[in-house]
């Protein structure tokens with residue numbers, strides 16, 4: 001344990017939404033954290049509060065460059081690979097960009113990690129790999145056909161990681177995140193995620209736009225739960241986890257209409273006028289899954305994952321941050 005707390009951990013995408021929270025948790029645990037990012041979709045202000053610490057270092061770098069990956073990984077015991085271009089619609093609009101970062105960049109980092117002899121490679125996959133499978137809840141072994149280039153990249157990442165585990169004995173652990181939300185998730189731009197976009201609309205007294213009827217459902221996962229899974233995976237010594245992928249979610253299903261209702265209630269406490277703001281229904285989006293709900297029993301059994309924060313409690317933590325920073 002003593003030795004583990006002094007591990008050097010490379011977090012790629014470390015200044016991003018999930019990555020910056022992962023850096024917080026690893027630094028607090030005493031790890032030496034190297035954060036690599038090219039700031040493509042994040043701001044350095046997310047990690048500003050860590051930059052004065054002796055056990056934290058920001059390393060600017062691009063995972064599309066093999067040379068940058070080699071420099072970043074040197075001397076690291078563990079890699080937490082989160083850098084990617086998120087968003088299903090972005091990948092449909094520009095599949096080459098998503099491929100270059102999410103697949104070629106992923107392979108650059110995986111190969112650099114193997115060559116550097118890292119002992120654990122934890123990486124972000126996505127619930128999007130369940131694609132057109134209608135089965136609920138989603139179980140790790142039953143994936144469908146991808147519905148977007150983004151899903152293709154994440155499924156390809158899993159295939160490469162599993163292969164490296166079998167072929168080279170590199171211990172890889174894939175985490176399929178389900179709709180993660182919380183403080184620092186960017187509400188701006190065309191590819192922003194639903195929760196920050198909805199909050200930002202409400203704060204501007206504008207009806208949030210819902211694609212389709214709003215009855216589609218998601219397993220919304222507060223960021224602290226996702227971070228818990230990443231930390232457990234980074235420090236796991238269980239050989240049964242090697243080469244495996246795990247659902248990381250809360251394990252409950254909420255429709256978009258229910259979500260918007262919960263957000264409106266939370267925000268109306270701060271600004272009662274928001275209680276009167278409705279919703280605007282717009283055209284359905286291609287590439288989206290209709291319903292999503294994770295079976296999280298595998299992560300519970302093998303990683304010891306125990307999500308503590310449900311949607312309501314997570315919104316109560318996240319909303320004040322948006323009001324302070326974007327209100």
Ligand SMILES: NC(=O)c1ccc[n+]([C@@H]2O[C@H](COP(=O)([O-])OP(=O)(O)OC[C@H]3O[C@@H](n4cnc5c(N)ncnc54)[C@H](O)[C@@H]3O)[C@@H](O)[C@H]2O)c1
Nearest residue numbers: 013016017018038039040041042062063083084124177180
């Ligand atoms: N947020 C979610 O709900 C969710 C769901 C499923 C999977 N994921 C995955 O989790 C990971 C983290 O996502 P996030 O929500 O924190 O998004 P984010 O956009 O905030 O973080 C991604 C980070 O990667 C960095 N990055 C992008 N391209 C890079 C490159 N070429 N080189 C170096 N850094 C680069 C970005 O600047 C950013 O800091 C991603 O792999 C994403 O696909 C997220």
